[in-house]
Amino acid sequence: MNDDLRAEIRAAVTAILDRRGEDRTGRAWKELSEGGFHLVGVPEEAGGSGGGLGELAVVVDAAAFHAVPVPVAETAFLAGWLLARSGLSVPAGMTVASLDEARGHRQDGVLRLSGRLRVPWARHAGHVVTMARCAQENLVAVIPGDAGAELVTAENLAGEPRDLLVLDGVVAAASAAAPPGLDATALLRRGALARSVQLAAAARAVLVSARRHVTEREQFGRPLARFQAVQQHLAALAAQVTAMQVSAQAAVAAVEHEDADAAVAVAAAKAATSAGARQVAAIGHQLHGALGYSSEHHLGAVTTRLWAWREEFGNESHWHDHLAAALHDRAWWPLLTGDAR
Amino acid sequence: MTTSIHLPPHRLSAAARRLRDDVRSFLDGELAAGTFVPRCDAWMSVADPAFSRRLGARGWIGMTLPSAYGGHDRSPLERFVVTEELLAAGAPVAAHWIADRQMAPSILRHGSPSQRERYLPAIARGECYFAIGMSEPDAGSDLASVRTRARQVDGGWEITGTKVWTTGAHFAHAIVVLARTDGSPGDRHAGLSQFVVDLPAPGVEIRPIRTIDGEHHVNEVIFDAAVVAEDSLLGERGAGWRQVTAELAHERSGPERYMSTVPLLRAWAEHVRQHGDASAERELGGLTARAWTLRQMSLSVAAALAEGRPPEIAAALVKDLGSRFEADVVETVRRLAGIEPRKHGPGLEGLLAEAILHSPAFTLRGGSNEILRSVVARGLGVR
Numbered sequence: 001m002n003d004d005l006r007a008e009i010r011a012a013v014t015a016i017l018d019r020r021g022e023d024r025t026g027r028a029w030k031e032l033s034e035g036g037f038h039l040v041g042v043p044e045e046a047g048g049s050g051g052g053l054g055e056l057a058v059v060v061d062a063a064a065f066h067a068v069p070v071p072v073a074e075t076a077f078l079a080g081w082l083l084a085r086s087g088l089s090v091p092a093g094m095t096v097a098s099l100d101e102a103r104g105h106r107q108d109g110v111l112r113l114s115g116r117l118r119v120p121w122a123r124h125a126g127h128v129v130t131m132a133r134c135a136q137e138n139l140v141a142v143i144p145g146d147a148g149a150e151l152v153t154a155e156n157l158a159g160e161p162r163d164l165l166v167l168d169g170v171v172a173a174a175s176a177a178a179p180p181g182l183d184a185t186a187l188l189r190r191g192a193l194a195r196s197v198q199l200a201a202a203a204r205a206v207l208v209s210a211r212r213h214v215t216e217r218e219q220f221g222r223p224l225a226r227f228q229a230v231q232q233h234l235a236a237l238a239a240q241v242t243a244m245q246v247s248a249q250a251a252v253a254a255v256e257h258e259d260a261d262a263a264v265a266v267a268a269a270k271a272a273t274s275a276g277a278r279q280v281a282a283i284g285h286q287l288h289g290a291l292g293y294s295s296e297h298h299l300g301a302v303t304t305r306l307w308a309w310r311e312e313f314g315n316e317s318h319w320h321d322h323l324a325a326a327l328h329d330r331a332w333w334p335l336l337t338g339d340a341r
Numbered sequence: 342m343t344t345s346i347h348l349p350p351h352r353l354s355a356a357a358r359r360l361r362d363d364v365r366s367f368l369d370g371e372l373a374a375g376t377f378v379p380r381c382d383a384w385m386s387v388a389d390p391a392f393s394r395r396l397g398a399r400g401w402i403g404m405t406l407p408s409a410y411g412g413h414d415r416s417p418l419e420r421f422v423v424t425e426e427l428l429a430a431g432a433p434v435a436a437h438w439i440a441d442r443q444m445a446p447s448i449l450r451h452g453s454p455s456q457r458e459r460y461l462p463a464i465a466r467g468e469c470y471f472a473i474g475m476s477e478p479d480a481g482s483d484l485a486s487v488r489t490r491a492r493q494v495d496g497g498w499e500i501t502g503t504k505v506w507t508t509g510a511h512f513a514h515a516i517v518v519l520a521r522t523d524g525s526p527g528d529r530h531a532g533l534s535q536f537v538v539d540l541p542a543p544g545v546e547i548r549p550i551r552t553i554d555g556e557h558h559v560n561e562v563i564f565d566a567a568v569v570a571e572d573s574l575l576g577e578r579g580a581g582w583r584q585v586t587a588e589l590a591h592e593r594s595g596p597e598r599y600m601s602t603v604p605l606l607r608a609w610a611e612h613v614r615q616h617g618d619a620s621a622e623r624e625l626g627g628l629t630a631r632a633w634t635l636r637q638m639s640l641s642v643a644a645a646l647a648e649g650r651p652p653e654i655a656a657a658l659v660k661d662l663g664s665r666f667e668a669d670v671v672e673t674v675r676r677l678a679g680i681e682p683r684k685h686g687p688g689l690e691g692l693l694a695e696a697i698l699h700s701p702a703f704t705l706r707g708g709s710n711e712i713l714r715s716v717v718a719r720g721l722g723v724r
Contacts, residue, residue, distance in 0.1 A: 211721055211722075211723065214723060215722075215723060225723035225724075228715075230723075231714070231715060231718035231723055231724055232711065232714050232715075232718070234717075234718055234721060234723060235658070235661070235713075235714035235715070235717035235718045235721070236661075236714060238346060238658060238717055238720075238721055239658045239659075239661050239662050239714075239717065240662075241346075242346045242348055242638070242655070242658055243634050243635075243638060243662055245348070246348055246350060246634065246637050246638045246641055247633070247634040247637060249349065249350045250350035250637040253350050253352060257352070264633070268629070268630040268633035268634060269634075271626070271627065271630035272630050272631065272633070272634040275627070275630070275631075316627065316630070317623060319626070319630065320623045320624070320625075320626030320627045320629075320630060321619075321622065321623055321626055322626065323625075323626035323629045323630055324617075324622035324623060324625050324626035324629070325622075327610060327613075327614065327625065327626075327629070328614065331607075331610075332606065332607050332610040332611075332629070333429045333603075333607060335629070336629070336632055336633055336636055337361065337425075337636075339358070339361065339362075
């Protein structure tokens with residue numbers, strides 16, 4: 001673990017994300033990708049920027065905290081990971097990942113792909129990476145943005161692109177065999193880890209904003225923070241936010257260290273961060289009063305992300321079921337401590 | 342002042358994990374021999390001196406004390422592992438729990454050489470048990486308003502006042518008493534001191550307080566001009582508040598603040614495995630995710646304590662979440678297990694009954710949750 005490196009990355013990314021002004025999103029993406037921050041955690045030999053999962057989590061956390069709509073989770077956490085694990089290189093530009101598996105068939109030496117794929121950020125992407133099933137083979141394949149797929153645009157609650165790509169025999173630009181263990185479940189878990197980090201970061205943003213608001217805003221002749229009811233709300237918020245942070249960070253550490261029980265950690269973290277989102281958003285809005293309900297206020301950008309991200313890559317019910325299934329052949333307490341028996 | 346609580350995750354060492362295996366083997370052996378039955382809240386209410394002595398013989402009490410005082414020079418995180426294993430098993434640890442958790446560190450830190458000699462090796466052997474005289478009839482959450490007074494007299498101190506909710510005073514070998522030595526209640530935190538008083542003692546009467554479960558875990562302890570020796574003073578005269586606050590960090594930060602009903606949860610998990618339907622499974626998964634998170638938080642607080650980072654705010658926050666989790670476990674099992682709670686009943690029925698009857702205490706003892714939240718609010722700089 002390199003705390004200094006992580007602090008440096010956080011400072012650099014924050015400097016980019018913090019700057020306001022015209023076309024904030026476009027400029028932020030341009031600067032982040034020029035600096036290679038969109039591919040942190042992807043090995044350099046795969047065309048990434050190097051660094052580990054801990055460093056990547058810092059970038060994703062910072063972007064989520066500032067609620068700037070840039071697809072760092074999709075490029076580095078998902079697409080870069082899929083490509084690097086299958087020995088493929090990340091193409092230049094924005095490469096994002098499909099959440100679904102395509103059907104492939106080989107014809108005249110080329111791989112053609114079909115299917116309806118959910119692809120966040122597809123409308124902006126230069127390339128899309130997808131898992132594909134071709135006869136008995138499990139593949140990872142790259143589709144160029146201009147390959148003739150039909151694009152159906154859609155947004156999540158926060159207005160982030162959640163597009164659909166309809167492929168009908170689109171020619172893959174590159175492909176490779178998926179390594180053992182790289183399957184739909186692994187991709188879902190990887191996405192769940194990314195969203196856990198993002199949920200925790202967004203929750204922290206609510207706390208920071210709420211704390212500032214109740215300190216600055218005066219009603220009945222005194223700051224809101226002077227009211228005990230407000231203090232109790234804020235403390236409950238801080239507790240929930242801290243729980244989300246700890247669970248996300250512990251899951252990142254478990255995956256980073258390839259713990260035998262990393263899958264349990266990710267399931268618990270996505271469940272805990274998704275379940276916590278409701279209370280965080282509710283207290284956040286309650287403490288900000290009507291001001292926070294206006295689209296002019298920053299709060300909505302964060303709370304709508306909490307509501308969107310908790311559903312993506314499995315909401316808490318999905319991961320609760322997953323944990324319960326894990327308990328079919330594991331005793332409860334050893335599962336919790338990550339021990340075999 | 343801070344805008345969020347910094348609580349980095351901690352990863353246990355390989356040595357700590359090996360220690361866990363040892364503790365599990367020991368507990369498996371004890372369960373197989375039938376020396377105990379898993380109980381909820383056993384750290385508060387199930388005292389078994391013979392069990393405590395066996396733990397002491399294995400070096401699992403007073404673990405962090407220096408060997409010079411009978412301790413084992415272990416890290417607080419190794420102690421954490423032993424602690425959580427005992428709690429998960431619902432083992433009968435109430436006899437030594439308070440002595441091990443907070444009086445050993447407090448006496449090590451503030452005690453005179455003779456107090457250390459007298460108490461620490463006996464605590465580590467699992468033979469010396471403590472009660473804590475903090476709350477009073479008029480001082481519950483508002484601890485600074487204690488009225489018990491200690492007056493310097495020839496050859497010692499004369500203590501007069503009443504302590505309530507004193508856990509285990511009826512079997513403890515000593516009680517630590519928070520009393521006013523100087524000034525008046527209006528002085529609040531100033532002028533308070535701590536005393537270690539051996540029990541039983543002339544002028545000290547211990548009366549049982551029966552709780553709503555009909556059991557006797559807590560007491561009223563009345564000091565009627567009880568004269569104690571000069572060297573009963575613990576630490577510095579007038580520094581009682583500071584000492585108590587440091588002690589509360591130990592009292593509030595441990596895994597017992599989310600694990601009191603884990604024995605019920607484990608029994609229910611087994612029940613669900615055998616008879617469960619999809620809705621019970623999903624809720625079990627939900628409680629599991631929460632427990633996993635709370636355990637990571639508890640571990641982080643233990644690491645903070647071990648590294649000398651002030652854990653008060655984080656501990657308060659984890660206890661707020663953890664104690665509510667304890668009650669949610671009870672409520673979930675009650676709704677879904679398809680059984681009725683039965684006092685002293687077998688298995689799940691008995692565990693559920695005991696847990697329900699103890700549940701009001703979860704969010705009161707060691708500082709009510711409202712007080713804990715005000716500690717957190719102060720940490721956030723809004724109080």
